[in-house]
Amino acid sequence: MFSINDYKHKVKYDLELNKHYFKIGYSYKHKGPSWVWYRLSKNKIDKKNIKRRCTFKPDYNLHFHYIVNLNDYVLVDYDIGHLANDADFDYSYKSLKQTYLLSNTVPQNKGLNRGCWLAAERYTRYITRKLKYVYVINLLLYDELYIGNKVHVPKTLIKIVINKKNKFLKIFKFDRNDKKIDRDKNIISYEKLMFTLKDNH
Numbered sequence: 001m002f003s004i005n006d007y008k009h010k011v012k013y014d015l016e017l018n019k020h021y022f023k024i025g026y027s028y029k030h031k032g033p034s035w036v037w038y039r040l041s042k043n044k045i046d047k048k049n050i051k052r053r054c055t056f057k058p059d060y061n062l063h064f065h066y067i068v069n070l071n072d073y074v075l076v077d078y079d080i081g082h083l084a085n086d087a088d089f090d091y092s093y094k095s096l097k098q099t100y101l102l103s104n105t106v107p108q109n110k111g112l113n114r115g116c117w118l119a120a121e122r123y124t125r126y127i128t129r130k131l132k133y134v135y136v137i138n139l140l141l142y143d144e145l146y147i148g149n150k151v152h153v154p155k156t157l158i159k160i161v162i163n164k165k166n167k168f169l170k171i172f173k174f175d176r177n178d179k180k181i182d183r184d185k186n187i188i189s190y191e192k193l194m195f196t197l198k199d200n201h
Helices: 093-099 110-131 190-200
Strands: 015-018 023-027 032-041 079-082 105-108 133-147 151-163 168-175
Touching: 032 105, 032 110, 032 151, 079 110, 105 110, 105 151, 110 133, 110 151, 110 168, 151 190, 168 190
Parallel strands: none
Antiparallel strands: 015 023, 023 032, 032 133, 079 105, 133 151, 151 168
């Protein structure tokens, strides 16, 4: 339960994208990530905190059939939601810029992106400062809802935070319409996660 491989092979993906600072398991069918994982360390998240943010851009490492464009978000009421989030990588402009590739994002309801998902991101940095480092893996489960040119909206977003040395494991599970964290609903056990992924696979 403390290995990234325990999770990323539980969801279907077509292509692994190495962005140096994080990795993406990309789904052609959903035109978005099935997973994104990275290592987060205390010395980097507090290193610089660049204030200036970047502009979202298509990822041209993908075949043009599977690229997400900003036009996909025109006239829809969704945020462009990071998976490897910008605040985790704002210690250099190069790392920050990578997080603004649209291959590292999914459409998120505003309440989710600015509410419980943001809170989970902040918690991850908090626990990183205590444990010195963690591994983060985000998993996305989809249904048939999509925007634009068939860019799918995840029905479930899962954030797993791991530190094997300290036997630390925290799993957040959100539905697309969640807004605030409910500990009884949104923080789940490893066994419950495995059941969820088995049902999806």
